[in-house]
Amino acid sequence: EPEVTQTPSHQVTQMGQEVILRCVPISNHLYFYWYRQILGQKVEFLVSFYNNEISEKSEIFDDQFSVERPDGSNFTLKIRSTKLEDSAMYFCASTAGDLKQYFGPGTRLTVT
Amino acid sequence: GNSVTQMEGPVTLSEEAFLTINCTYTATGYPSLFWYVQYPGEGLQLLLKATKADDKGSNKGFEATYRKETTSFHLEKGSVQVSDSAVYFCALSDPRSGTASKLTFGTGTRLQVTL
Secondary structure: OOOOEEEOOEEEEOOOOOEEEEEEOOOOOOEEEEEEEOOOOOEEEEEEEEOOEEEEEOOOOOOOEEEEOOOOOOEEEEEOOOOHHHOEEEEEEEEOOOOOOEEOOOEEEEEO | OOEEEEOOOOEEEEOOOOEEEOEEEEOOOOOEEEEEEEOOOOOEEEEEEEOOOOOEEEEOOEEEEOEOOOOEOOEEEOOOOHHHOEEEEEEEEOHHHOOOOOEEEOOOEEEEEEO
16 A cells, blocks of 8 residues: 655654655655654644645744755655744645545654 | 544553553544554554544554544453553544645554553
8 A cells, every 4th residue: 555655754854944744645646744742742734735836824833943845756844943942743745635644654853 | 623532541450451541632613533553663553543433443442432422432342462561642633624635633542561
């Protein structure tokens, strides 16, 4: 079965540094998402992306965050200047437009 | 706004025991409801879904019924196995937001099944 992949599996960075989290969605999918889960808390929606633009974003997704689909296969989440509170597991998901979202295994981001 | 509340975990059961994981939701309108499962080291996988009141979603022996009157979507399995050990997430999507709207998740419930 096709799957969503994410790299790296674990990223450690210092506060104030930029990070880019990478995702390869399923190839024929049209809608892409980023979610995050701070340890012990709920999985939270960050942003959705369709037709090369943001469809919806949450209050968490401020100016420090950006998303891009640079080459038709990758989908990236950039955090420009990381804060300690950005430490979380970040999940990428994609869907063909039905109710089934396929999730990647996640990237654990640790900001020190 | 929309929200999902799940029972706290961890839930520890012996193999072949009956499982219930409670989930209630708050939403305007008629959301679609989901259970996702996360096995260790893997991403979230859709386990089952229901899109309207009284629908029953089922998969791999798990079931959940969309109860609008109690705003609930409890997950059940008659006889759990050690391989069911995982974290289970209840979630909803609001169809008013479009065909591929975001998911709103509960906190997740860890299930540990022992021999």
